Amino acid sequence: MTAAATPTRTAPVTGTAGTGRPPEGTPPAAARKRHRAWDEVPRWQIYLPLGVYLVFTLVPFYWIFLFAVRPAGSTSLLPWPMTTAHFEKVWTERSFGIFFQNSLLIGVAVLVSTTVVALAGGYALARFDFRIKKGFMLALLCSQFVPGALLLVPLFQIFAELRMINSIGSVILAETVFQLPLSMILISGFIRNVPPSLEEAAWVDGCNRFRAFLIVVLPLLRPGLVAVGSFAFVHAWNHFLFALMFLSSQSKQTIPVGLNTLMGADSVDLGALAAGGVIAAVPVVIVFAFIQKWLVTGFSAGAVKG
Amino acid sequence: MATAVTKPPRAATARERRRTGATPRRLPYLLIAPAGLLMLGFIAYPVLSVFYYSLQHYNPTKPWRNGFAGFDNFTKIFTDDPHFWGTLTFSLKWVVVEVSLQLLLGLALALIVNQTFAGRALGRALVFSPWAVSGVLTSAIWVLLYNSQTGITRYLADLGIGEYGTSLLSDTATVFPAAIVADLWRGVPFFAILILADLQSVPKDLYEAAEVDGAGRLRQFFHITLPHIRDAIVLSTLLRAVWEFNNVDLLYTLTGGGPAGVTTTLPLYVAETSVDAHNFGYASALTTVAFVILLFCSIVYLRLSKFGGDSK
Numbered sequence: 001m002t003a004a005a006t007p008t009r010t011a012p013v014t015g016t017a018g019t020g021r022p023p024e025g026t027p028p029a030a031a032r033k034r035h036r037a038w039d040e041v042p043r044w045q046i047y048l049p050l051g052v053y054l055v056f057t058l059v060p061f062y063w064i065f066l067f068a069v070r071p072a073g074s075t076s077l078l079p080w081p082m083t084t085a086h087f088e089k090v091w092t093e094r095s096f097g098i099f100f101q102n103s104l105l106i107g108v109a110v111l112v113s114t115t116v117v118a119l120a121g122g123y124a125l126a127r128f129d130f131r132i133k134k135g136f137m138l139a140l141l142c143s144q145f146v147p148g149a150l151l152l153v154p155l156f157q158i159f160a161e162l163r164m165i166n167s168i169g170s171v172i173l174a175e176t177v178f179q180l181p182l183s184m185i186l187i188s189g190f191i192r193n194v195p196p197s198l199e200e201a202a203w204v205d206g207c208n209r210f211r212a213f214l215i216v217v218l219p220l221l222r223p224g225l226v227a228v229g230s231f232a233f234v235h236a237w238n239h240f241l242f243a244l245m246f247l248s249s250q251s252k253q254t255i256p257v258g259l260n261t262l263m264g265a266d267s268v269d270l271g272a273l274a275a276g277g278v279i280a281a282v283p284v285v286i287v288f289a290f291i292q293k294w295l296v297t298g299f300s301a302g303a304v305k306g
Numbered sequence: 307m308a309t310a311v312t313k314p315p316r317a318a319t320a321r322e323r324r325r326t327g328a329t330p331r332r333l334p335y336l337l338i339a340p341a342g343l344l345m346l347g348f349i350a351y352p353v354l355s356v357f358y359y360s361l362q363h364y365n366p367t368k369p370w371r372n373g374f375a376g377f378d379n380f381t382k383i384f385t386d387d388p389h390f391w392g393t394l395t396f397s398l399k400w401v402v403v404e405v406s407l408q409l410l411l412g413l414a415l416a417l418i419v420n421q422t423f424a425g426r427a428l429g430r431a432l433v434f435s436p437w438a439v440s441g442v443l444t445s446a447i448w449v450l451l452y453n454s455q456t457g458i459t460r461y462l463a464d465l466g467i468g469e470y471g472t473s474l475l476s477d478t479a480t481v482f483p484a485a486i487v488a489d490l491w492r493g494v495p496f497f498a499i500l501i502l503a504d505l506q507s508v509p510k511d512l513y514e515a516a517e518v519d520g521a522g523r524l525r526q527f528f529h530i531t532l533p534h535i536r537d538a539i540v541l542s543t544l545l546r547a548v549w550e551f552n553n554v555d556l557l558y559t560l561t562g563g564g565p566a567g568v569t570t571t572l573p574l575y576v577a578e579t580s581v582d583a584h585n586f587g588y589a590s591a592l593t594t595v596a597f598v599i600l601l602f603c604s605i606v607y608l609r610l611s612k613f614g615g616d617s618k
Contacts, residue, residue, distance in 0.1 A: 041523070046423050050433070053415060057433050060447045060491060063458075067450055075456065117340045124337035136338060143349050144545060145600050147552030149573055150593040153580050154352035154359075177348040180341050209333075238441040240555050245581070256442040260559050263442075263449055270450060277446040281439050288438035292431050296503050 064281070067274030086275035094272060095250060096258055096279055102168060103237055103254040104283070109172045110236035111229045114179045118228065119221075121180075122187030123213065127196065140181040148178050152245050159246055170246040171254070175236040183228045190224035191217065223294040230291045234284050255280045353597075360594045364587035372587075379591030389567070389575055390592070394599075397551055397571040404489055405547045409539065411490065412497025417531075419498070420505045437495035445559035448488035449475070475561055478568050485569055489556055497542060504538035505531070540611045544604060551600060572596050 069082045090096045125133065155174060156165070164170040194217050202212035240256035247253055259280055262273045363375045383390050419430045436444070451458050454473035463470045474484040508531060516526050554573050557563065563570035563578070570578075573596065580589030 041421055043423065046418055046421050049414065050418050050429055053411075053418075053433055054429070056491070057436060060451055061435075063451050064447045067456075075460075077461065117344065120337040121341035124334040128334035128337075130334040133334075136342065139345065139350075143345060145548055145597065145604065146349055146353055147573055147593075147596070149552060149554045150576050150589075150596065151349070151352040151356065152577070153586050153589070154355045155348065157355075158348065158352065173344075174348060177344045180345060184341060234438055234440075238439070238443065238555075240442045240559070256555075259442050259446050263446055263559060270453065270456060273446055274450055277443055277450075280443045280446075284438040285435055288435055289431055292434050292499075293427070295434075295499060296430075296506070 061281075064274045064277045067270055068278045070271070072271050086271040087279070090258075090262075090272050090275045090279065094258060094262065094276065095253075096255065096276055098251055099253055099255045099258045100279060102252060103256075106168060106171055106175065106243075106254060107233045107237040107283075110175045110179060111233040113172065113176045114183050114232040115225060115229045117176070118180055118183035118187050119225070121184045123191055123217075125184065125188035126191035140185055143181040148174070149241050152241065155242075156245060165246060166248045166252060168247070168252055171242050172236075174242045174246070175239060176232075179232045179235055183232060186228050186231075187221070187224065190221050194220050223297050226291050226294045230287055230295070233287060237280075237284055356590045356593050359587050359590035362587045362590075364590070365585050367584045375587060379588050380595070382588070383591060383595060389570070390572075392567070393570050393572045393575040396569065397573070400486075400557075400569075400571055401547050401550050404486060404493065404550050405543060407486070407490055408493040408497050408546065409543055411494045413501055413539070415494060415498040416501035416505055417527075420502055434495045434499055436492045437499065440492045441555040442559050444488060444492045445556055448484075448491070448560060452484055476565050478565055481561055481565060481569055485557060485560055488560060489550075493546065493550070496546065500538060500542040501535060504535045508534045536611075540608070544607055547607075548600060548604065551596075 066077070066079050068086055069079045069084075070076065071081065071083045071085070124130070125137065159165050159170040159174075162170075164173070198216050198220075199209075199212045202216045203209070207215070238256060240254075240260065243254040243257050244260070247257075255276070259273070259276050262269065262276050360379055361375055361377070363371050363373055363378070365371060415433060419426060419433065423429075439447075450456075452474045454460075454471050454476075457474075459468055459472040459474065460470060462468050463472070474480045512530050512534075513526055516530060521529070551571070552573055554571070554577055557569055557571060557574055558577070561569040563574050572592065576589050576592045576596065579585050579592060
């Protein structure tokens, strides 16, 4: 009996290693172990692939920057001597100054409206049980299958009915709507991660539900909201088809549409295209540089599991 | 908070909640109303009208033919359309190649930047940055890179690789890989961000325990990491596949569906049929078919991948 018992006692140890399942109640000695297994990766196995990928990422950025500042006709691979001629040209002659304002207006409006509407809806989904909740969640998921591009014509008809064709409002509305489902799923995930007891404590202190939400929950949601809001801004800034279809006059157009016209024909003026591209890239890259760290924590806060 | 004195804290349970929550019955409906109405008006209604128009002959430039068509449009799609099968095949090829490459590279990238190393924050910011500049801007950048006169091929030709005047985007043999690479550039960061987010929730002590038990890195990856992030992978792959299928921004502006229509996806074909050719009834039928295919594939995919199963 004892001979048989010994192997069965040692077996689970190798067994857990094999299946990778966490052994019940990891011994504290193991938890306190100094180095982590995952950190033992040789440095070159990090820096080499990362370096290769970095080249792939940065060469296109460098390329567009190079063409934007290089005098026309130059074939140098170094951005020297520099010229701002291309920028001046697209900013004034190609109306990128106006496009820039329009895109910024649309981006900020979409950011605000998406966040506010999705916050209300996300709160309801996270904190209440109500009859149509399941159906509503299903509708949110299903809406991800609906291609915005394929709904262009009915959307165009709706905006024509509403007399909103060639008004920036139509683009703001359409971008907001298509941004909503995912934003709401994400936000309800974030809210679910805030313990309801925190809110209940504030109610006990005499706050009403709205005030409790405002002073207790909202501050905790900040990283998540930054992620969702920036997602909405970047999408609205970059998206192209709605602006192309719903805005007819040039003074209402956005940067992606302007870029597309520069790309059209034989795209002879590569300098202008590059300068336009840099103008298009700068705001989103700045936004991104600020939020990328929150983006990762924001998503892990309950996004994919939401 | 000032009114706290007036109420004993213990009493504030069910009754208090009902009072402070105003009308708990109606409140959730009020809260989802704005989003619900917007989605009804600008997603559900257009979708239904697309279904409706798919059964109609509807072409604003040929009003004399307009009217109920029954299943004419659908019959034509499957039996008498020279473009449908080609564009559908290309769509599937595009999605499968693009998404699987994005997933593999994104996973690798996420695993790398999940390590602790000097310059990690900067490295992350840099490799993730193309995510911010999706769409038309990606096309603009790659149009510059692929330009036959001044693009990357010219400088490679200077080094003796390839020939002068090679245009990757106008050759039917090279346009597919060229477009794939351009789309990878912006798609890999998307996967990397989502996967990294989930990687960070894997408890570190699992690895420590596994190491104590003598499991190697490869084993740890397959038995701890992969099962833990499986749901994230399944969901982000599905979302990305749907977006890649539906997205027209990149191919529309990068290749315009050409050369000779070899990079026309089904949605691009629909856009051409409805916006350029004004044949809206037929385009609606194509949309309906695309929608059904997408839904079917998604359900099969979720079933096969046992989404939300026993992974956590």
